[in-house]
Amino acid sequence: MRGTSPETVARAVRERESLSGTAGFAGRLPDGRLVRDVLGRQPIFVEASVRKGSDRGASDWSFSPADLADPEPLPAGHVLDLGSGDPGGRSPERVFSLPDPTPAGGxxxxxxxxxxxxxxxxxxxxxxxxxxxxxxxxxxxxxxxxxxxxxxxxxxxxxxxxxxxxxxxxxxxxxxxxxxxxxxxxxxxxxxxxxxxxxxxxxxxxxxxxxxxxxxxxxxxxxxxxxxxxxxxxxxxxxxxxxxxxxxxxxxxxxxxxxxxxxxxxxxxxxxxxxxxxxxxxxxxxxxxxxxxxxxxxxxxxxxxxxxxxxxxxxxxxxxxxxxxxxxxxxxxxxxxxxxxxxxxxxxxxxxxxxEGFKRRMDDHVSKYVASRVD
Structure with a gap:
C-alpha cells in the first residue's frame, strides 16, 4: 500500500469514508482487493487481460504501467477483487464518492x-x-x-x-x-x-x-x-x-x-x-x-x-x-x-x-512529433 497504512485504508473502505485524513493512497488490501483513493492521488494499474477473465497470475497489477503488458488504470474511488472468478470479467466497484457539502458560515x-x-x-x-x-x-x-x-x-x-x-x-x-x-x-x-x-x-x-x-x-x-x-x-x-x-x-x-x-x-x-x-x-x-x-x-x-x-x-x-x-x-x-x-x-x-518537418498546418503537429520521437 502506498500513501498510508493498509489498516487505515481498510477502515476507510469498510466505512466508505472518502476523505479519511490521508494525502491519497493505492495498493492491495489485506483481503487481496486493489483500491485507489477518491481523487486518484496514487495511480495503480491492472493487467487488462485479467479484467477480461484470464487466470490470475503473480503480475496482475503494479504501481507502474511499465511492469504490465497491457495496463489499465484502476478508476479513482474504486476497489477491484482480482480473485472474484467472474467469467465475464472483473469489474471495479465504487466505494468512495467525492463529498458535496453545502457552503456554511461567512x-x-x-x-x-x-x-x-x-x-x-x-x-x-x-x-x-x-x-x-x-x-x-x-x-x-x-x-x-x-x-x-x-x-x-x-x-x-x-x-x-x-x-x-x-x-x-x-x-x-x-x-x-x-x-x-x-x-x-x-x-x-x-x-x-x-x-x-x-x-x-x-x-x-x-x-x-x-x-x-x-x-x-x-x-x-x-x-x-x-x-x-x-x-x-x-x-x-x-x-x-x-x-x-x-x-x-x-x-x-x-x-x-x-x-x-x-x-x-x-x-x-x-x-x-x-x-x-x-x-x-x-x-x-x-x-x-x-x-x-x-x-x-x-x-x-x-x-x-x-x-x-x-x-x-x-x-x-x-x-x-x-x-x-x-x-x-x-x-x-x-x-x-x-x-x-x-x-x-x-x-x-x-x-x-x-x-523536424511537422508543420502547423498539420493536424496536432506537436503530438505527431512526440510520437515520432517515441517510435
Whole structure:
C-alpha cells in the first residue's frame, strides 16, 4: 500500500469514508482487493487481460504501467477483487464518492478554516530529503513557505516563470535557496521521449505540462534529493481555470455555476495526477503534494462560488486570502501563467516539431512529433 497504512485504508473502505485524513493512497488490501483513493492521488494499474477473465497470475497489477503488458488504470474511488472468478470479467466497484457539502458560515470563517487546513497539511510533511518545485505563483509559494529546502524553477532564458520565481524568492527572503534550471532546447529534445514513455502519453498538452516537472525533478534528484514538494491541485480545487471563472458561458464546462464547474475540473484529477506522478518518479523523485491533503480538499469543497472566483473575476480568491498568512501579499495575489507557457517549454517544443518537418498546418503537429520521437 502506498500513501498510508493498509489498516487505515481498510477502515476507510469498510466505512466508505472518502476523505479519511490521508494525502491519497493505492495498493492491495489485506483481503487481496486493489483500491485507489477518491481523487486518484496514487495511480495503480491492472493487467487488462485479467479484467477480461484470464487466470490470475503473480503480475496482475503494479504501481507502474511499465511492469504490465497491457495496463489499465484502476478508476479513482474504486476497489477491484482480482480473485472474484467472474467469467465475464472483473469489474471495479465504487466505494468512495467525492463529498458535496453545502457552503456554511461567512467568508471570513471559510478563509480561516482554509488557513488552518493548510497549516495542518504543511506541518504533517516530513522535510527529510525534500526539495520544492517553485514557479513564483501562490500555489508553490505557500508550499515553499513551510520548508527550509532548495527551490527549483525550470525555464528558458527570459521566461516568465524564472522571472516570477526570482521576484517571489526575493519577496520571501529566499534568494539563497533558489536554484534556476535554465533550459536549452537540447534538454527538451532529450526529455521528450523519456516523458512520453514514462507517462504512456504522446499528446502535446500532457507532454508540455509534464516536461518542466520532469526536468525540475531530474535536477533535484541529481543534487541528492529524493522527494519534490509541488503545488499541484490548487487550480482545480480553488477555481484557478478561466473556464471555471466563465461558467456557465464557457462551452468547456457543463455546469451552471462556478462551484459546479470547479467540481467538474476536480473530476479530472486522476488523469492529471497519474501523468505528473509517473513523470516525477521517472525523474528520480517522489512527489509530495500538501495542497491535496484530505484536510485541504475537504475545506476547498465547502467553499462558496464567490470565494473561488469573486465578482471582479479574480480566481482562487479564498486561497489568495488564506495565503497572506504564509507569503507576502505581492506573492499571494500575483497572477501566473500555466507552467508549459511560463517556462516557454510549449514554445520550444512547437519549434522542435516544425524543425523536424511537422508543420502547423498539420493536424496536432506537436503530438505527431512526440510520437515520432517515441517510435
Amino acid at each position: 467568508d471570513r470563517e471559510a478563509v480561516a478554516a482554509l488557513q488552518r487546513s493548510l497549516e495542518e497539511s504543511l506541518s504533517a510533511v516530513d522535510s527529510a530529503g525534500l526539495a520544492v518545485a517553485f514557479s513564483g505563483g501562490v500555489d508553490s509559494a505557500v508550499v515553499a513557505s513551510a520548508f527550509d529546502a532548495p527551490l527549483y524553477v525550470v525555464g528558458f532564458p527570459g521566461s516568465h516563470d524564472v522571472a516570477a520565481a526570482r521576484l517571489a524568492a526575493e519577496l520571501m527572503d529566499r534568494e539563497a535557496d533558489l536554484r534556476v534550471v535554465e533550459l536549452d532546447v537540447s534538454d527538451v529534445e532529450r526529455a521528450v521521449p523519456e516523458v512520453a514513455r514514462a507517462t504512456g502519453r504522446t499528446n502535446a498538452m500532457d507532454v508540455q505540462i509534464a516536461l518542466p516537472l520532469y526536468l525540475a525533478g531530474e535536477q533535484a534528484s541529481a543534487d541528492g534529493f529524493d522527494r519534490l514538494a509541488v503545488g499541484q491541485g490548487a487550480d482545480e480545487l480553488f477555481g484557478g481555470y478561466a473556464k471555471v471563472a466563465r461558467a456557465p458561458e464557457d462551452p468547456r464546462v457543463e455546469a451552471e455555476t462556478v462551484r459546479g464547474a470547479a467540481r467538474e475540473v476536480v473530476a479530472t484529477f486522476p488523469d492529471q495526477l497519474e501523468r505528473d506522478l509517473l513523470a516525477l518518479r521517472e525523474a528520480g523523485v517522489e512527489p509530495v503534494a500538501p495542497l491535496l491533503d484530505d484536510r485541504v480538499v475537504r475545506t476547498a469543497l465547502g467553499l462558496p462560488g464567490d470565494l473561488l472566483v469573486d465578482s471582479r473575476g479574480e480566481r482562487k480568491k479564498a486561497l489568495r486570502l488564506a495565503a497572506r498568512e504564509f507569503v507576502p501579499d505581492r506573492v499571494a495575489f500575483r497572477e501566473k501563467k500555466a507552467v508549459q507557457y511560463g517556462s516557454l517549454v510549449a514554445r520550444e517544443l512547437d519549434r522542435l516539431a516544425r524543425q
